[in-house]
Amino acid sequence: xxxxxxxxxxxxxxxxxxxxxxxxxxxxxxxxxxxxxxxxxxxxxxxxxxxxxxxxxxxxxxxxxxxxxxxxxxxxxxxxxxxxxxxxxxxxxxxxxxxxxxxxxxxxxxxxxxxxxxxxxxxxxxxxxxxxxxxxxxxxxxxxxxxxxxxxxxxxxxxxxxxxxxxxxxxxxxxxxxxxxxxxxxxxxxxxxxxxxxxxxxxxxxxxxxxxxxxxxxxxxxxxxxxxxxxxxxxxxxxxxxxxxxxxxxxxxxxxxxxxxxxxxxxxxxxxxxxxxxxxxxxxxxxxxxxxxxxxxxxxxxxxxxxxxxxxxxxxxxxxxxxxxxxxxxxxxxxxxxxxxxxxxxxxxxxxxxxxxxxxxxxxxxxxxxxxxxxxxxxxxxxxxxxxxxxxxxxxxxxxxxxxxxxxxxxxxxxxxxxxxxxxxxxxxxxxxxxxxxxxxxxxxxxxxxxxxxxxxxxxxxxxxxxxxxxxxxxxxxxxxxxxxxxxxxxxxxxxxxxxxxxxxxxxxxxxxxxxxxxxxxxxxxxxxxxxxxxxxxxxxxxxxxxxxxxxxxxxxxxxxxxxxxxxxxxxxxxxxxxxxxxxxxxxxxxxxxxxxxxxxxxxxxxxxxxxxxxxxxxxxxxxxxxxxxxxxxxxxxxxxxxxxx
Numbered sequence: 293x294x295x296x297x298x299x300x301x302x303x304x305x306x307x308x309x310x311x312x313x314x315x316x317x318x319x320x321x322x323x324x325x326x327x328x329x330x331x332x333x334x335x336x337x338x339x340x341x342x343x344x345x346x347x348x349x350x351x352x353x354x355x356x357x358x359x360x361x362x363x364x365x366x367x368x369x370x371x372x373x374x375x376x377x378x379x380x381x382x383x384x385x386x387x388x389x390x391x392x393x394x395x396x397x398x399x400x401x402x403x404x405x406x407x408x409x410x411x412x413x414x415x416x417x418x419x420x421x422x423x424x425x426x427x428x429x430x431x432x433x434x435x436x437x438x439x440x441x442x443x444x445x446x447x448x449x450x451x452x453x454x455x456x457x458x459x460x461x462x463x464x465x466x467x468x469x470x471x472x473x474x475x476x477x478x479x480x481x482x483x484x485x486x487x488x489x490x491x492x493x494x495x496x497x498x499x500x501x502x503x504x505x506x507x508x509x510x511x512x513x514x515x516x517x518x519x520x521x522x523x524x525x526x527x528x529x530x531x532x533x534x535x536x537x538x539x540x541x542x543x544x545x546x547x548x549x550x551x552x553x554x555x556x557x558x559x560x561x562x563x564x565x566x567x568x569x570x571x572x573x574x575x576x577x578x579x580x581x582x583x584x585x586x587x588x589x590x591x592x593x594x595x596x597x598x599x600x601x602x603x604x605x606x607x608x609x610x611x612x613x614x615x616x617x618x619x620x621x622x623x624x625x626x627x628x629x630x631x632x633x634x635x636x637x638x639x640x641x642x643x644x645x646x647x648x649x650x651x652x653x654x655x656x657x658x659x660x661x662x663x664x665x666x667x668x669x670x671x672x673x674x675x676x677x678x679x680x681x682x683x684x685x686x687x688x689x690x691x692x693x694x695x696x697x698x699x700x701x702x703x704x705x706x707x708x709x710x711x712x713x714x715x716x717x718x719x720x721x722x723x724x725x726x727x728x729x730x731x732x733x734x735x736x737x738x739x740x741x742x743x744x745x746x747x748x749x750x751x752x753x754x755x756x757x758x759x760x761x762x763x764x765x766x767x768x769x770x771x772x773x774x775x776x777x778x779x780x781x782x783x784x785x786x787x788x789x790x791x792x793x794x795x796x797x798x799x800x801x802x803x804x805x806x807x808x809x810x811x812x813x814x815x816x817x818x819x820x821x822x823x824x825x826x827x828x829x830x831x832x833x834x835x836x837x838x839x840x841x842x843x844x845x846x847x848x849x850x851x852x853x854x855x856x857x858x859x860x861x862x863x864x865x866x867x868x869x870x871x872x873x874x875x876x877x878x879x880x881x882x883x884x885x886x887x888x889x890x891x892x893x894x895x896x897x898x899x900x901x902x903x904x905x906x907x908x909x910x911x912x913x914x915x916x917x918x919x920x921x922x923x924x925x926x927x928x929x930x931x932x933x934x935x936x937x938x
Contacts, residue, residue, distance in 0.1 A: 430755040434824035437744055438831035440710045443838045445900040447708065451839070452901055454706045455846035459695070464673050469703065471696040474672055475635050475664070476588035476684040478691050479931050480642040480650050483510035488550075490573045490625060491925035492542065492614075495580040495633070496598050497521050499538055501545040503573075504926040510644050512923060515549050517541075531605035531613055539617035542575075542625060557624040567624075574628040574933040576925030578636065579610050588684060588932045591630040628932040629925070632694050634662040636924020641878020641917030643927055651876045653847050654917060654924075657840055657890070658881025660698060661733045665847045667693045685934070697843050698729030707731065708835065712743040719782065728843075732836045734883050738785035744828050745779060757814060757821055771821070774813030785812065787883070793822070793829040795888035801826060836883065837893030844894065844912075845901045848875055854908050869911050878917030885916060 455470075462472030486508040493500040502516040519541055525534045546554045550573075557571050581600070583591035589611045596602065605613065615627045638654025645651055655663040669691050684691070701707045707727055716739050717723050717730060730736045748756045757771050778784030789811050796803045801822030808814040808822065848854055853875050884890050891914060898909040917924075 430820050430824050431827065433748060433751075433754045433756070434827040437748065438827050440712075441708070441828075441831035441835045443708055443835050443897075447706075448838060448842055448845075448897050448900055449902055451701075451706050451842035452846045452849065452903075455697075455700060455842055456850045458700060459846065459850050460671075462695075463667070463671050463693070466674060466678075469699050469701060471694070471699065472672075472674075473585065473632075473694040473696060474675055474678075475585065475632065475692045475694050477629070477635060477639075477928055477931055478669070478685045478688045480639060480666060480692070481927050481930065482648070482650060483643050483645065484508050485643065485927070485930055487930065488573070489926035489929045490542075490575040491578065491631075491922050491929065492538065492575060493578040493580075493633075493921040493925065494521075494538065495578065495921060497526075499541055500922070501541055502922045502926070503545070503549060504923055506643070506926075506930070510646070512643070514919070514922060516922065517545050517548070526600045526602075528602050529604065531602050531608060532617070534602060534605075535613045535617045536620070538614060539621055539623070542618065543621050543623055546573075546623065546625075553624070558622070561622065569626075572624045572626045574929040575625050576629045576631045576636075576927075576929035576932075577611060577614060577627050578631040578633055578921040578925045580633060580921075581610075583610060583630070585630060586678070588629050588928075589627055628929040631921070631925040631928050632664065633921040633924070634664040635692055635694055636920030636922075636928065637878050637880045637917045638664050638666075638692060638920075638924070639927040639931075640920050640924040641876070641915060643923070644917065645876050645878070645913075645915060647871050647874055647876060647913065649871065649874045649876050649913075651878050651917075652851060652853050653844065654878045654880075654920065655840075655844065655884075656881045656920075657732070657734075657879060657884040659733060659735045661729050661840070661843075661881070662695065663697050663843055663847065664692055664694045665851065666690050667851065695843075695847075698726045698733070700728035700843065702727050707839075710740075710744075712740050712747065715743055716740060728839065732839050734787040734881070734887075737790055737832055737836060738787045739783055740832055741790060741829060742779055742785040744832070745825065748824075749779075755820075756824055757817060771814070771816045771818065774815075777813035779812055779814070787887075790829045790833055791887050793826045794833050796822070796826060833887060833890070834893050837887075837890045838897040840884075840890075841894045841897035841901070844877065845898055845904055848908075848912065849901075849903045854904065854911060867907055867910075873911050874913050875911055877912060877914045879914055880917050880920060 458468065458470045459472065462468045462470035485506050488503060488505045491502045491504060493502075498518050498520055500516055500518045502514055505513040507513070521534075522537070525537055528534050553571075553573075557567065560567055560571070577589075579591070581597055582594040584594055585591040590609055591611060592607055593605050593610055595606065611627045611630050618625050618627070634654055634656050636654075637656060638651055641654055642651035650666070653663055653665040655661070667690065669686060669689050672691055672693065702725060704727060708731065713731060716736065717727070720730070731740075745756070748754045757773060773779065789807055792807045793804045798804075800819040804822035804826055805817045805819065808817045808825070814821075855873070879885075894914075895909055895912075898904050898912060899906050901908075904912075
């Protein structure tokens with residue numbers, strides 16, 4: 293049927309009022325121009341004559357204008373509009389999930405600002421689909437949230453200065469934000485050490501026993517066994533029950549892996565032959581509970597954590613408790629050192645480091661965060677004020693300090709703060725404590741993200757996880773969030789989700805959308821939802837790394853190991869770095885090892901620190917140091933023993 297036939301067919305009929313939009317624009321649909329006439333009786337039931345329908349340009353009727361009067365032309369226009377409306381209704385009936393979107397799914401880095409989408413709510417709507425343009429609203433909202441996590445160069449430099457001030461304060465007095473705990477370890481290995489040493493690790497519900505053979509060429513061999521701690525021993529009536537169990541595991545390990553040495557020792561003992569220190573294994577004891585350490589192998593338990601509750605042990609020397617049970621079994625073992633795993637990380641890196649430079653700092657960036665570094669002994673002035681301190685070798689002029697930097701700036705003088713950080717802290721089990729760790733470590737990053745997402749969801753002005761602005765989904769695909777979604781549970785979002793989203797470069801952020809469904813119970817999320825989440829994730833992860841650089845940079849500057857000239861600091865970093873100029877740092881933990889771009893963000897911030905700059909950053913060598921509680925503990929036992937053992 294052509295335009296003329298259609299016009300004659302409807303010529304005698306009443307004219308209909310159809311509200312018709314002028315045109316589509318990049319900002320949406322302009323509906324300002326309308327043709328007014330009486331209500332239309334010819335539209336199908338349920339179809340409002342005021343619905344917006346596409347309007348055909350008047351140019352299409354130009355050739356017919358000479359055949360009809362002005363009234364006829366109006367009738368023709370309205371008749372065509374009615375026909376189009378009927379056609380659209382038929383299409384909607386036959387294909388209720390039709391997507392009238394003119395956009396294509398954007399990939400990473402593609403702005404969805406120009407996509408146009410049509411939203412419809414039911415199979416037989418009271419209004420025809422009204423098209424609206426998807427703008428930058430959601431992404432801009434996400435960017436605004438991300439800006440709350442920005443840490444500027446000025447912020448980094450202020451943080452470094454305050455960190456150094458608190459370092460010095462902690463070296464002089466106890467009870468400060470930075471504990472600066474003396475470890476009584478006064479030397480670090482250089483990779484040439486040899487011998488076989490033992491290490492045990494009581495860090496939670498498992499007990500690990502290791503023997504480490506040092507080959508003297510920066511390499512080592514490790515043999516280990518692990519056993520679960522029986523629940524009844526975690527809450528035993530006396531400390532002896534637990535420590536007797538630990539000693540029994542050491543005995544079993546020696547019989548299995550060092551039986552020749554074990555039997556030789558017992559034969560000499562039964563024969564009454566003299567037994568010297570050479571017949572004893574030196575053991576490093578990693579004890580991951582709060583202790584008041586007063587010597588390299590002396591530390592008094594302050595309190596239990598991680599499900600342990602043995603009141604009898606509080607205030608007792610844990611090394612002495614273990615040694616008593618070892619002696620009761622007549623084992624050739626001496627507890628030579630009480631070990632913090634961060635100190636162990638420093639020792640392990642120093643032994644395995646590829647260069648000749650001793651390692652300055654060992655740092656953990658994982659579930660928690662902490663650092664231990666080599667300090668000049670004369671700066672640890674609080675040692676003279678400490679009572680009942682154990683002896684230590686002062687010939688090296690150095691001592692390793694356990695900073696416990698997770699508590700840096702608990703007073704919040706320079707640390708960044710957002711509503712999400714504040715809410716996390718207030719609802720934690722230690723509000724006002726470990727404020728640095730709560731912004732850096734993997735245990736907390738997922739919770740920060742969860743609260744940021746909920747903040748956007750509760751804001752009625754944002755479009756996160758709302759379908760009506762979608763230009764990239766099928767109309768029958770509706771974004772839903774499960775009632776038991778981890779988004780609604782404290783600590784429900786794991787930091788592994790941030791790693792997935794941060795490195796997602798898939799088309800339409802497909803990987804992030806899959807992770808939202810699998811890990812967070814958010815089904816059928818749009819690509820713009822995933823892009824918004826990724827934007828916030830990147831900001832949280834980057835802030836964590838830049839704060840980590842504050843701690844690393846402060847230690848480097850405070851110890852004076854960089855030795856830069858004014859020209860070096862102002863240089864462009866092109867000057868070659870000599871081995872003697874290298875500052876070696878050992879790191880461990882899931883963040884620094886697996887989080888995308890973490891080290892790059894750290895280095896970027898180091899270059900921004902005034903006293904380091906591009907040339908100083910080039911001198912910083914960062915390497916992974918694995919198994920501080922095993923290899924590191926054995927190396928501390930070596931240093932504590934003050935000898936090499938073939």
